[in-house]
Amino acid sequence: AAKDGGRGRYHFYAQDLHAEAEARAQLERDLRDAIVQGDLQLFYQPVVSTATECITGFEALMRWRHPVKGWIPPDKFVAAGEETGLIAQMGEWALRTACHDLAKWPEEVRVAVNVSPLQFSNPQLPNIVTNALARAGVDPSRLELEITESVFLNDDEGTDAMFAALKRVGVRMALDDFGTGYSSLGYLKKAPFDKIKIDQSFVRGATQPGSRNGAIIASITSLAQALGMDTTAEGVETLDELDLVRMHGCSHVQGFIYECPLSSEDALARLEQGLAAIASGPRSARAPRQ
Numbered sequence: 314a315a316k317d318g319g320r321g322r323y324h325f326y327a328q329d330l331h332a333e334a335e336a337r338a339q340l341e342r343d344l345r346d347a348i349v350q351g352d353l354q355l356f357y358q359p360v361v362s363t364a365t366e367c368i369t370g371f372e373a374l375m376r377w378r379h380p381v382k383g384w385i386p387p388d389k390f391v392a393a394g395e396e397t398g399l400i401a402q403m404g405e406w407a408l409r410t411a412c413h414d415l416a417k418w419p420e421e422v423r424v425a426v427n428v429s430p431l432q433f434s435n436p437q438l439p440n441i442v443t444n445a446l447a448r449a450g451v452d453p454s455r456l457e458l459e460i461t462e463s464v465f466l467n468d469d470e471g472t473d474a475m476f477a478a479l480k481r482v483g484v485r486m487a488l489d490d491f492g493t494g495y496s497s498l499g500y501l502k503k504a505p506f507d508k509i510k511i512d513q514s515f516v517r518g519a520t521q522p523g524s525r526n527g528a529i530i531a532s533i534t535s536l537a538q539a540l541g542m543d544t545t546a547e548g549v550e551t552l553d554e555l556d557l558v559r560m561h562g563c564s565h566v567q568g569f570i571y572e573c574p575l576s577s578e579d580a581l582a583r584l585e586q587g588l589a590a591i592a593s594g595p596r597s598a599r600a601p602r603q
């Protein structure tokens with residue numbers, strides 16, 4: 314009986330693997346179609362200055378409008394794009410689209426685009442970025458590229474050279490999800506980032522009594538300040554979290570407290586309401602401004 318049970322389990326396991334492989338293959342086929350059919354879309358989440366409460370820019374976040382399944386978040390398909398290499402096309406499309414939308418926004422507003430490790434290892438990336446900027450006619454200083462610590466995993470000359478090449482193009486560089494990877498100070502020394510994005514896992518729970526997150530956020534912001542880098546606190550959802558990251562010196566905030574990611578039309582409308590209009594969001598929860 315024990316043997317039967319064992320075989321049964323094996324059988325189920327094999328079935329699971331088969332189902333998983335099948336689902337993956339289906340996802341890849343769908344993703345290929347999505348790219349061809351133009352079913353990917355960029356949404357834009359405001360990034361707000363803590364000093365002025367004005368929108369200083371937007372982060373472009375990819376979404377997939379699936380014909381059957383509806384909106385699919387990037388957590389469900391970016392990894393598949395990376396594994397299949399499709400992210401190269403997706404990423405180039407994102408850069409072009411973000412620059413195209415950026416051209417419609419006021420000069421002082423920036424856009425940030427996420428760049429995956431595979432894209433970062435492509436020697437053509439600086440050309441791709443330059444072309445996207447030139448086609449849209451926007452200044453390189455208005456584009457920020459977000460890379461994660463994982464880019465530095467295979468710490469070689471290629472990584473350093475790519476970083477330097479992108480800085481020569483004139484774009485800003487941001488270190489995304491800081492604190493979740495190896496967080497080595499070595500690459501902060503080598504790579505002159507313009508911004509560190511403090512991962513939302515440090516913001517979440519930071520306001521709970523006894524949390525160590527506040528001390529960590531304070532250390533990151535003082536380090537960043539000493540190195541001349543901006544800091545964005547990611548995933549700020551509540552007024553208490555906003556007060557806390559402000560108190561600890563974050564120069565920028567991104568989170569549902571202000572806005573969710575918006576369609577490009579809504580982002581433009583948001584800007585046209587006046588850059589400062591966003592400030593009435595969390596403030597009005599405390600005390601009406603008018």
Ligand code: C2E
Pocket residue numbers: 358373374375386387388391404407427428429459489490513547548549550567568569570574
């Ligand atoms: P990320 O770059 O760290 O982006 C921030 C994520 O936090 C976004 O999730 C955003 O919607 C979410 N977020 C913002 N404010 C809040 C908040 O107050 N609370 C909570 N709980 N979440 C908040 P999203 O859009 O689902 O993207 C997830 C990840 O997918 C991104 O993390 C990024 O790593 C990746 N991604 C998104 N777009 C692209 C892209 O165009 N290219 C590449 N390579 N990766 C992308």
Ligand code: MG
Pocket residue numbers: 372427459489
């Ligand atoms: Mg990002």
Ligand code: MG
Pocket residue numbers: 489490510512547
């Ligand atoms: Mg992040």
Ligand code: MG
Pocket residue numbers: 490
């Ligand atoms: Mg993330």
